[in-house]
Amino acid sequence: MLTPLFRKVLKVGVPFAAAFIGGTIYFSDAERQEKMALAFVDLREQIETRPEFMVNLLAIDGASDETAEDIREIFPIEFPVSSFDLELDDLQELIEGLPAVADASVRIRQGGILLAEVTERQPVALWRNRDGLGIVDIEGVVVGEVISRAERSDLPLVVGEGAERALPEALQVLHAARPLAGRVKGLVRMGERRWDVVLDRDQRIQLPAVGPVRALERVIVLNQVQDMLERDLVVVDMRLAERPTIRMNEAAIEEWWRVVKMSAEAE
DSSP, X not given: OOSHHHHHIIIIIHHHHHHHHHHHHXXXXXXXXXXXXXXXXXXXXXXXTSGGGEEOEEEEESOOHHHHHHHHHHOOOOSSEEGGGOOHHHHHHHHHTSTTEEEEEXXXXXXXXXXXXXXXXXXXXXXXXXXXXXXXETTOOEEEEESSGGGGTTSOXXXXXXXXXXXXXXXHHHHHTGGGTTTEEEEEXXXXXXXXXXXXXXXXXXXXXXXXXXXXXXXXXXXXXXXXGXXXXXXXXXXXXXXXXXXXXXXXXXXXXXXXXXXXXXX
16 A cells, blocks of 8 residues: 555546546536536637627728629628638638639738738630620630620620630730721631631631731731732632632622723723
8 A cells, every 4th residue: 555556546546536427427417518518609609709809891902893892792791700700711712703803812801801802804805706795814714794895995806616715816916917906807716726807898817727927917018018908809818828819809800800801802
């Protein structure tokens, strides 16, 4: 009984075992368990709803008025709310799900403000397809819709299936077409592989699938030297670099045949 181990068991082990058994018997009562659970929930609620932990409003930075309104419409939180109840990653993913949003971050700022910092997608063109007229960014993501081109006359028009996936090339073609800017109505994607430049007066420049910018520059040079696009032609076909061709309109063809016929009769 005088050994150190026995004395340690007597001083520590026996009281611990007695306390453990007594506690187990005490807390095994269902009513006591329910009271303790309610007390824990109440204590937690008191802590979480303290003023320093409450979020009272949503602030949106970097978004246009229209995008900010869209964010507020889909926001699932009613303020005020405890910061402990906010899942910031889920809210960020929700905002980034909007078509007009390229990137977003959500954080709680001092003063009980939930701040959403947004980077919007930048429109670069109007894309006309079978579903209507959409506003697209450089990646071809539709960020909005318009009823008519007049609503966004500042943006160039691209038409056709696959046009939204080739916007970088389309913008290069439009940049090269600046000398014709007053006449360019838009670009049409043909067979999801090449472009037609559509001009006023029902004229088209058919570009090749490879090297469209260089082909268009050749047409512009010819036009500057010979006023080619001022003539009665419908199509300038540049699809074969070694054999560019032009197609005249019906009135010009009839006039040409009339001149040929007159020349034949004169002979």
